[in-house]
């Protein structure tokens with residue numbers, strides 16, 4: 001039916017996106033997190049929808065955002081995010097991981113607010129799951145697997161570290177971001193990135209997050225298998 005079909009270059013495709021930070025609680029009122037606002041991920045969601053895709057965003061805590069036009073699955077921790085992504089990644093055509101997932105969480109979570117007189121003076125941290133790497137492992141070797149795209153926020157040796165992540169996580173593309181450069185990174189409306197692809201190519205993109213999102217999706221399109229028509 002025509003009403004179910006949004007025309008565009010991503011018509012009939014389902015795109016899964018992680019966005020925002022995660023929170024790793026140490027007690028009911030305290031957590032480890034980062035300043036991600038989810039803007040880049042939501043710009044990608046918006047752009048993918050505009051290109052005709054069905055979009056699902058697994059979204060960490062970012063406050064109030066426009067949720068019209070795509071499915072949003074709210075999560076808090078890295079573990080929540082991993083669970084919701086792994087439940088969906090088999091079904092999608094493309095998975096784009098923009099979330100700033102906390103790499104560490106407190107080893108224990110106190111049931112009640114910890115009083116300052118009780119300590120602890122030091123926190124023991126343990127690793128969280130790598131959502132993107134686990135998703136990649138899950139779909140690897142499948143005949144029909146989604147196109148996998150990562151983001152890499154770096155402050156030095158940007159391209160080298162990003163290329164290493166692309167290979168280690170088995171990705172098709174990685175969007176590398178020098179978060180120490182002005183007009184890039186956390187919370188701002190513009191971005192300037194280098195997209196590295198598995199074919200060894202590299203290209204620079206800059207502009208508003210909306211413009212960068214469209215350019216990224218245009219590049220990703222080349223990795224999607226042709227739809228049977």
Ligand code: CTP
Pocket residue numbers: 018078097098099100101102103128129130131132133149150151152153154165
């Ligand atoms: N990522 C993820 N789950 C994690 C950590 C990262 O899904 N627990 C994803 C991010 O969403 C991003 C990519 O992996 O798409 C790279 O994230 P980044 O933090 O740059 O890389 P790490 O592998 O965590 O390495 P490091 O932080 O040590 O640079």
Ligand code: CA
Pocket residue numbers: 101102103
């Ligand atoms: Ca990390």
